[in-house]
Amino acid sequence: MRVLGIDPGLTRCGVGVVDGSVGRPLSMVDVGVIRTSSDLPIAQRLVTIEKGLDAWIEEHRPDAVAVERVFARSDSSTIMGTAQASGIALVVAARRGLPITMHTPSEVKAAVSGNGRADKAQVGAMVVRILRLSELPKPADAADALALAITHVWRGAASNRLEAAVAQQQALVKAQKQKMRTR
Template sequence: MRVLGIDPGLTRCGVGVVEGEVGRPLTLVDVGVIRTSSSLAVPERLVSIERGIEAWLEEHQPDAVAIERVFARSDVSTVMGTAQASGIAMVVAARRGLRVALHTPSEVKAAVSGSGRADKSQVGLMVTRILRLDAPPKPADAADALALAITQIWRGGAQARLDAALAAAGRNR
């Protein structure tokens, strides 16, 4: 299973592709950041983000896309741009028929580090270990995108096994 993780943002969208399945070592496929200039108007910045994500989907052909769930309680000055960027990410993935999963920051922290209250550097370190990298990916948005992809493989995989077990139990009833 190959997942594109997206940490949405108007200035920087972290993007990271991870391949693997539950119970096996995961592999880093690619990681990066889609940047847009604050000198552009917001509509143009969103179009750049749309094109950037399209290019990542085209190049890596993931099976699913995992996007950070944005909350209204986040930092007010940037939350609107983040929400808009996350909407663009959802549309680009969904109109290709890809599965789109949203994970909260604490779900991601809990999945990769075992604690929903882990800090940025702990998440970066765990991503480094899980993907057997030499150093934490930078900037933090890139590491967060990989953490989102890892979360989706682990949680999505667990959900798929649960669904299969429930279906089998239903057949044996």
């Protein structure tokens, strides 16, 4: 499975592509950031992120996309920019019909380090170890994107299968109820 991890941000949007499957060694395919200038209008910055993400998807052809779920911080301007970049990421992936999973920062920390309260250094060290890298990619947004991709390979695929099974069961129950009403 090839996963594109996206750590959304308006100034730096981290992107990382990981190949692998549960129980097998993972490998980094590519990592980087899509940068926008704070001098540009927000709409233009979002277009830059959209084009950048589209290019990453076109080049790497992921099977799935993992995006960090936005959570509340004290600085509302940071939340807004992150949420806007996250929305762009969701739209770009959805337009291509790719499965999308959102992971919270604590889910990523727990999946990668075994501790949902791990600090950035702990998560970074595990990303280096898991992907057998010589050093942690910089800036932190890039490393965070790899951690998201790792999380999805290890947890997201199972989650998606469970959600699909639940949805299928709910559809069966609904069909049975409807059939009983028509009798």
